[in-house]
Amino acid sequence: MDVYVLFSGGKDSSLSAVILKKLGYNPNLITINFGVIPSYKLAEETAKILGFKHKIITLDRKIVEKAADMVVEHKYPSPAIQYIHKTVLEILADEYDLLADGTRRDDKVPKLSYSEVQSLEMRKNIQYITPLMGFGYKTLRHLANEFFILEEIKSGTKLSSDYEAEIRHILKERGINPEKYFPEHKQTRVVGLKKKI
Amino acid sequence: MDVYVLFSGGKDSSLSAVILKKLGYNPNLITINFGVIPSYKLAEETAKILGFKHKIITLDRKIVEKAADMVVEHKYPSPAIQYIHKTVLEILADEYDLLADGTRRDDKVPKLSYSEVQSLEMRKNIQYITPLMGFGYKTLRHLANEFFILEEIKSGTKLSSDYEAEIRHILKERGINPEKYFPEHKQTRVVGLKKKI
Numbered sequence: 204m205d206v207y208v209l210f211s212g213g214k215d216s217s218l219s220a221v222i223l224k225k226l227g228y229n230p231n232l233i234t235i236n237f238g239v240i241p242s243y244k245l246a247e248e249t250a251k252i253l254g255f256k257h258k259i260i261t262l263d264r265k266i267v268e269k270a271a272d273m274v275v276e277h278k279y280p281s282p283a284i285q286y287i288h289k290t291v292l293e294i295l296a297d298e299y300d301l302l303a304d305g306t307r308r309d310d311k312v313p314k315l316s317y318s319e320v321q322s323l324e325m326r327k328n329i330q331y332i333t334p335l336m337g338f339g340y341k342t343l344r345h346l347a348n349e350f351f352i353l354e355e356i357k358s359g360t361k362l363s364s365d366y367e368a369e370i371r372h373i374l375k376e377r378g379i380n381p382e383k384y385f386p387e388h389k390q391t392r393v394v395g396l397k398k399k400i
Numbered sequence: 401m402d403v404y405v406l407f408s409g410g411k412d413s414s415l416s417a418v419i420l421k422k423l424g425y426n427p428n429l430i431t432i433n434f435g436v437i438p439s440y441k442l443a444e445e446t447a448k449i450l451g452f453k454h455k456i457i458t459l460d461r462k463i464v465e466k467a468a469d470m471v472v473e474h475k476y477p478s479p480a481i482q483y484i485h486k487t488v489l490e491i492l493a494d495e496y497d498l499l500a501d502g503t504r505r506d507d508k509v510p511k512l513s514y515s516e517v518q519s520l521e522m523r524k525n526i527q528y529i530t531p532l533m534g535f536g537y538k539t540l541r542h543l544a545n546e547f548f549i550l551e552e553i554k555s556g557t558k559l560s561s562d563y564e565a566e567i568r569h570i571l572k573e574r575g576i577n578p579e580k581y582f583p584e585h586k587q588t589r590v591v592g593l594k595k596k597i
Contacts, residue, residue, distance in 0.1 A: 204542075225422040227546055227595075301539075308517075308533065320505075320536070330539045336505065337533030339521060342498075345401075349424055398424075 206332065207231050207299040209291065210257065211365040212246035214347040215305030215335060217393045220255055221350060221400045222334040223303060230303075232257040235291050237267040239369040246364035249393045253400065266290050270366065271373040274384050280370070281312040287366045288313030296327035303332040309340045352395030363390050403498040403529065404428050406488065407454065408562040409443035411544040412502030412532060414590045417452055418547060418597045419531040420500060427500075429454040432488050434464040436566040443561035446590045450597065463487050467563065468570040471581050477567070478509040484563045485510030493524035500529040506537045549592030560587050 206223050210216045210232035220230040232255050234246040243259045250257030266287060273283035288304075292315070295302055306314050315323065315331075324331050335343060347353060356363065371381035403420050407413045407429035417427040429452050431443040440456045447454030463484060470480035485501075489512070492499055503511050512520065512528075521528050532540060544550060553560065568578040 222419070222423070226419070226543060306534075308514075317505075324536060324538075330536060332536075332539055333534035335534060337503070337530035339517075339527060339529070341521075342527045342529055346423060 205229050205231055206301040206303050207233050209304040210234050210246055210250065212249035212392050214351055214353060214391050214393055215307055217249060217253060217351060218347055219303055219305040219334045220253065224400060230255045234259050234364055236261050237264045237369050239264060239267060240372050242368035243364050245392060252393060252395060262294060267369045267373060271370050274370060275379065278384065280384055283370060284366055285312045292323060296323060296329050301330050303334065305335055306333040307335045307343060308338055350397055350400060351393045352397060353391050354394045355389050355391050357387065357389060402426050402428055403500050404430050404492065404496040406501040407431050407443055407447065409446035409589050411548055411550060411588050411590055412504055414446060414450060414548060415544055416500055416502040416531045417450065421597060427452045431456050431561055433458050434461045434566050436461060436464060437569050439565035440561050442589060449590060449592060459491060464566045464570060468567050471567060472576065475581065477581055480567060481563055482509045489520060493520060493526050498527050500531065502532055503530040504532040504540060505535055547594055547597060548590045549594060550588045551591045552586050552588050554584065554586060
C-alpha cells in the first residue's frame with residue numbers, strides 16, 4: 204500500500220519512512236519546493252540512499268512569500284513554519300489517501316494539534332500518519348544512530364531541504380538578513396545506512 | 401536492547417511490541433496482575449503466539465481495590481483505569497529503563513498527557529515509548545489485520561487481561577453488578593499471525 208511521506212532528507216522524515224516500510228507500506232517520498240531555489244537537492248540524494256521513490260512537488264511561491272511576511276511580522280519563524288506545514292498538508296490531502304511526515308512527540312512546530320489531525324482526516328477522508336509521535340528525543344536519537352550514518356550541518360550553511368531554506372532566500376532577496384530571525388541550529392541529514400531497511 | 405511492553409494480549413499492545421521488534425528492540429512483554437483472579441491467562445497465550453518473552457508482575461491488590469472504589473464514586477470507569485495505568489507506569493519505571501505500551505492516538509483513557517510523559521521520563525530517567533501514538537484508528541485497524549488473526553470477545557464474557565477484569569471481579573465480590581458501570585464493548589485479541597513479525 205502506497206504511503207506518501209513529506210521528506211526533507213533529515214533523520215526524522217527518513218526514520219518515519221523506514222518505520223512505514225517495516226510495517227509493510229510502500230513509502231513514496233515527497234519534497235515540497237516553492238520554485239525559489241532548488242533546495243530539494245539534498246533530499247534527492249538522501250532518497251537515493253534510502254532506496255525509496257522520491258518526487259518533488261512544486262507549490263505556489265505565494266505560500267512561501269506569505270511565510271516570509273509572517274517571519275518578519277512575528278519576529279520569529281515558528282508561526283510561518285507552522286503555516287507552511289499546514290498549508291502543504293491541506294494541499295497534499297486532496298491528492299493522496301495516506302499521508303505521513305516526521306513530526307516527533309517532542310516537536311513544538313510544525314505540529315498539528317489533535318483536533319487539527321482529526322479535522323484533516325475527516326474533511327479530506329484520508330489517513331494522516333506520524334510514526335514518530337510516540338517516541339521521545341532520546342529514543343529517536345538512538346534509533347537514528349542505529350539505522351543511519353548522519354552528518355551534522357549548520358543551518359544556513361548548506362541548502363537544506365526544509366521550508367527554512369526558501370524562506371531565508373526570500374528574506375535575502377528583500378534585503379533582510381535571515382540570521383536576524385532564524386536562530387543558528389544544527390541540522391542532521393542522512394548520508395548512509397548502517398543496516399538494511 | 402530490551403524494551404518492556406505493558407501487554408494485555410489485545411491487538412494494540414501486540415502491535416506495539418511488533419513495531420519495537422521491527423525497529424531492532426527485544427520486546428519483553430509484561431502483564432500486570434493484582435492477585436484477584438488469573439486474568440493474565442489470555443495474555444500468556446497471545447505472548448506465545450507472538451513468540452516474545454512474557455512475564456506476569458503481581459502488584460499490590462490495594463491498587464485495584466482503590467480503582468474499584470473510584471468506579472463506584474465516579475459512576476464510570478475512566479478515572480479508575482487512568483489511575484491504575486499511571487500507578488503501574490510509576491512502579492515499573494523504577495525497575496525498567498525502556499518502558500512501552502499500546503496507547504493509541506485516538507485513545508482517551510488510559511493516556512498520559514504530554515507533561516505527564518515528560519515528568520515520568522525525567523523523574524525516573526527512563527524512556528517511555530508509545531509506538532501507536534502517531535496512528536489513527538483506521539490505520540491501526542489496517543495494520544492489525546495485516547499482521548494478526550483476530551478474535552472479537554464481548555467484554556466481561558471471557559477473562560480479558562486488561563485491568564477491567566479484576567475491577568469487575570472486586571465489584572462482584574462487593575455485591576455490586578459491574579455491568580452498571582462498564583458499558584458493554586467488544587475487545588479484540590490476537591489468536592494467530594498472518595505474517596512473520
